[in-house]
Structures are given as C-alpha cells and as structure tokens.
Amino acid sequence: MRLWFQKHTVAGRLPLLDKWYDDHLAALVSPGTTVDIHTLPEGTYGDDTPFDLVGFGNLALRFNGYFGETALTAEREGYDAWIIAAGQDPGLREARTLAAIPALGYTETATFLAAMQNHRFGVLGFMPKLREPITDNIVRQGLRHLLADYQIADDGAEAVRRALDGDFTLFLDSFTRAAQKAVDAGAQLLIPAEGIPNEIFWHLGIHELHGVPVVDPAGLAVKTAELLVQLRDLRIFTRTGAGYWFRRPEPHISEHVERVFQGHLIGRA
Template identity: 30%
Template sequence: MRVGLIRALTTSDRRLLHTHGRLLQNTFGFDVTTRCIPDQPSGVYNEESLRAAVPKVVEIALEMAGGVDALIISCAADPGLAETRALVDIPVIGAGSAAAAAALAFGGGVGVLGLKHQVPGPISELLGERMLLIDGPESVETPDGFLMPTGIFEALATAHMLVDAGADVIVEASTGLTSIGMADVLRHRLGVPVIDAVAAAGAMLASAVAAREL
C-alpha cells in the first residue's frame, strides 16, 4: 500500500522527517512518502498553530492524493482531517483520533501523556469520561521539546506518575513522542499498554485494508 504521510511541523532534518514513515514501513510494510507543512518548525501546540496548519495540510493532501492509496495526518490534533476527507476519495486517517479509538479498546482509565497541560481535541472528545488523567512535562510546550534531553527525562517521569495515579493505559497525545520512540521504552518500564498515535493510525489503516480485501 502506498501511503502519504503528512507531518504537521516543518523540518529540514531528513532523519527527523522520516521517523514516522519508517515506523509505518517497518511495522506494516507500507510504502510511505512523507512531506511536511511549511513555516511551522514547532508544529501544532495551541489553537493558533492548529488553525495555521489546517490549510497547509489540506494543500499537501490534495497534491499527494493522486499518487497514494491512503493518507495519514501525523499529528495528534488531526489538523485538516475533516476538510481533507471532504475533498479526496481515498482513506484519510488522523493520528489523534486513531490513538483515542485504540485506547477505547482497553478497559480502565486512560492516562494522557502529551504537551504541558494540553490534550488535543480529537483525543479528549473521543475518550470523554474514560480520560482519567492528563499530564505532560513542565518543560515541553511544543512537540519539538521532546527532542531535548530534559523533555525525554520529564516524559518518563510523567508517565510513571500517570500509572502511579491509576492509569490502566497510556495514550501518547503528541507525535513528538513517536519521533523519540517513547512507546517501547514506556511499555518496558511500566508494564501497561502504551498507544503510539502514529502506530495507531497505521493499525487502523491496515485493518481497513484487510476488511476491504475480505
């Protein structure tokens, strides 16, 4: 399957740009083409940056749609998801709503690990009362903050706090955590399910493909 992956941040670092695509290729075997939106080096982290990202995501999606079988918006806030779905005739998956949907498959309370005191709308709306706990590292206000040593260590500490407070499953509410491979580390350390938003989007797409083939 040819998948167009849209990164909702701006980077010229090819290693960082293709981190999410490599995860999808290695996990699901997708042939991934990745592009990023312009002029947002810190990604999506508040309402203003979300509004700015929407038309950029839609523009790139329209450019990519003719050459791929599906699109994934690799951002937990799902910028431009509804708008893109209305304009293209291929599957479009948002990482945030996919992560929330995956969390609903588990019982118990969901701990949301993301940016400082923020939860993307698609995650909070879908989880509703299941969203037991919300927290994020004090030093991480934008997704690129997880690339810094302080952000990494504080994310680990915050995840431990969520589990200690009663979370039965953790949802990573920032794809900045995907960029550093945090989910595998947390699963090993905490012993609870940890949902990576990009992997959840890939799993949803893979399930749709399998259902279509059947």
C-alpha cells in the same frame, strides 16, 4: 498500497527526527506498502521547533484547510489512504469531507482503539497549549470517560529539544515522572500527545512505563490505514457517500470552485 503520511513539521530542519520517522515507518509496513512522508512547505516556520505556533485556533484553521487539501491531492495522485501525524488531528474532518480515501488521525486512531478494548488512557504531552484541542477532540468523540489523565511533562519542551540533539537524560526523567502520575490516576494505556515524543520513545525502544503499555499512535495509524484499505477492497467496510459531510459533487463542479478561489485575494475584484 501507497500511504500519504502528513506531518506538521518542515523537512530537513531536524535531521535526526526525520531519520527516526523514516526508520520507524519502514520497520512496520507490510510487504507491498509504501509510506511517503509529506511535510509543510519550506518557510512555514522561522524556527526549527516552533512549539508556540500550535497554540492558536486562529492559525489552526488555516493549517486545517491546508491539510485537508493534501488529502484531496493524495487521492488524486493515487494514494490509498491519508494520515495526519499530529496530536490534535488537524484537518482530519476536512480530509474526510474532501477525499474519499481512508483518512486517519494520530490521536483519534489511538483513543478509538483504546475504547474498543475498554481501556482507560493517559495522555503524555509537552505542549500545554495542545491540551485543550486534544481534550476537546476526545470529548467530542464521546470518550471523556476513558481519559484517566492528561499530563504535561515538567520541562517537557526543553527535554524534547535536548533529545533532538541526542541527549535523552531529561526526557527520560520528565516523561517517566509524568507517566507515573497518569498511571496513579488510573491510566491503563499511555498515549504520547505529540508526534515528536512518540518518535523518541520508539527510537529508545520504550514500549512500557510503570507496567503500562505506551501506545505508538503513528505506527498504529499506519497499520490501521493498511487495514482500512484492505477492508475497502474486500467490500467489508467502505466510506459512505451519504449525508452533508460525505456527499460529493460531480468532479467538474469541485474543479470549477477550486479554480474560482485559487489565488483569489478577498476584497479584490
């Protein structure tokens, strides 16, 4: 089984983070499963940690289209499933429309499993501007009643930056305090809002705070992808091809439209 794991970062900018992802995913996949980590094109960002760029829906629409196309590429290259490993699940709807292989989202997988078990969850983040799209997704999914709290860790961005340099003191302090507030608000599970804190938690071996489980959304998405592929192969549960968003045209029609728009500049003949 081959899984395409799509990150919202550029490879090589943060070597320690790259290693954490490699070690993390290698530790949990089943025998016979390979996970290939894919990142954004070199030059997408001018900074190693471009946290401010994720706060604009204007830019998100462009990333959504790109990520959706990566799912289609994954299908054409023989991958069995595609995962978007970013908290706001960018491009997930586009991926499910463009590709027929299972497509999973980082946060959606965690919140849906919490809902299946009827657990209230608290979200722990460090990017204030992502609270809106992530909360909007939870509301759209019909799970607002299970969202006990959404905490932004104090000095969270600086705490993450230091952790990426190997200093975890501020991270542990700020996220532990945020977790306490979420638990006090009624959270029965804690879900890291972004992928980087999740990798820090995993690296540090933190799976519980204040007596409440800390979900590993990246690992959960990978294991759920394995399950969905197995269910598809067993004909227990498969993607539908009915309806506007899931009905697919003949391949030659899709390929023609791709050729028409590829490299075309709006306003030019």
